[in-house]
Amino acid sequence: MTAPRRLVVEADGGSRGNPGPAGYGAVVLDPHDAGTLAEAAEYIGVATNNVAEYKGLIAGLRAVKELFPDTPVEVRVRMDSKLVVEQMSGRWKIKHPDMKPLAAEAASILPASSVTYEWIPRERNKHADRLANEAMDAGGRGGQWGRASSTAGLETPRTPAAPDSPPPGDAVAGAAKVRAAMAAARPATAAPQTEPTAFPQTGPAAAPQVGWGSAPDLGAPATFILLRHGETALTPEKRFSGSGGSDPELSETGRRQAARAAEAFAARGTVQEIVSSPLRRCRETASAVAARLGLEVRIDEGLRETDFGAWEGLTFAEVRERHAADLTAWLASPDAAPTGGGESFAEVAERVSATRDRLVARYAGRTVLLVTHVTPVKTLVRLALGAPPESLFRMELSPASVSTVAYYADGNPSLRLLNDTSHLR
Incomplete structure (x- = not known):
């Protein structure tokens, strides 16, 4: 019997206004060397923080499924959303009508016995948080971009959409979709991805900061x-x-x-x-x-x-x-x-x-x-x-x-x- 492949999924989501312009980020990691196996991020239009968090979870689990469609896996999901972690662990009831279908979708991707959940502080979820903020930034600019590779950590502007493509504000396409292509699984010897610098730039606009680095232009709370x-x-x-x-x-x-x-x-x-x-x-x-x-x-x-x-x-x-x-x-x-x-x-x-x-x-x-x-x-x-x-x-x-x-x-x-x-x- 094939031993299950152990993986870590870190996911995050955010909304600037709650509800407001929202996006998610997710990353699949090799727990042996912290190497990045896949990344996903997407601007999802106007939504709440909780919806964006669930969307990030779904994206991370789907990335695992795409990477290892025929291999048994053991996945440790790490998120800074206490609500999602507790609800998906079965310790909190899911009452909100917007959350129930998202939780059901997340639970259907992989066997329940192969997924466990862990709450982590936001400062330990920087990779997924950065991806989510990049998605929201791209949505705010009305542009689209892709990631050159999950190992290089570089961003490359996409070719502008054809005139008959759905506009950024299209209700179906969303304001901007920035889901990164899944990278092939890296060998265990690959170097781990480095953490972003203190005040990362994402193209022409800086991502909003968190914690001690809170940006001064977020407006009155x-x-x-x-x-x-x-x-x-x-x-x-x-x-x-x-x-x-x-x-x-x-x-x-x-x-x-x-x-x-x-x-x-x-x-x-x-x-x-x-x-x-x-x-x-x-x-x-x-x-x-x-x-x-x-x-x-x-x-x-x-x-x-x-x-x-x-x-x-x-x-x-x-x-x-x-x-x-x-x-x-x-x-x-x-x-x-x-x-x-x-x-x-x-x-x-x-x-x-x-x-x-x-x-x-x-x-x-x-x-x-x-x-x-x-x-x-x-x-x-x-x-x-x-x-x-x-x-x-x-x-x-x-x-x-x-x-x-x-x-x-x-x-x-x-x-x-x-x-x-x-x-x-």
Whole structure:
């Protein structure tokens, strides 16, 4: 029996606007020498980050299939998209209608037993990230280009398209297609591809930078000021209080906290919009700020707190006494839900991610106050940092505290503030 060929696929996707002009990149690597066996990149028109990430995964797996159509393989997929990795690993449910067919397509390319998934930080996914940005750059320029070879790492302009070719903006062809031809598998002695330099140029235009090298011309980000609601009667007793409980109102302390937050935001003068969870404690907090700023409050269901099921209104000690096994499972896995049909953290993350993407698109370049709860705030922070689900238990988030995350046009989030309570002192 032929031993399976071991391979690594690294894939990435991005959207400048989310949704906005989007592209993906994927690379197939030999794990023995990190040599590049194939590359793929494509501008896909207007799409979300998640769609672009899935498209990159599909391209990488198809590249493996094309390289080794008759050879058994073992593929390790590495991506910086926690959503795709967790969903394709089966640990997170796939609820979004746009994701389900893409996940099904990815799963159909190779036998499930031959593919495993690993999350990696963005800084370790530079090759695929660079390809995705080159694809988006080409789409933005309305041009097409090809890669001379996967080993040389050079780019060669294509001959201009014939007059009867589909225009760059054609709905079928997309704004620009830049999928690289698959290279033949290189021998194990081939030299590994070198990493790109700190500020790579892709032809006449520079690719947008990530991390410490963020470009200064990305425009104003969508800035979310995350305000946790003020105290309720349940807060000092540390009782579970989510979407499925009694929907308590603010206590007297909570109303004072909301008033102080309103004064602080009025002094800063930066808030342009207010969006609130539908739960009463958030609506009361948001109304206090809105009255002071002369703004209206929009309600978004995606900002509601976790449904804690049968644990609503109980303390941690009471839950441990009555539902010990379920509590242990909940603390150990983001897929475990509270007793009695509550929401798992994985489900909350999916809901919050979809809400984030929708609000970022709606409020691009604006500063928005999101009045919400502990779990949504922590989830937004966790996703911005690319941190694992267990990090939710390692953050302190006080009543009426302020945290801030900015979302830039290239898809890069920036955590600017966490659990600030200076306005309450």
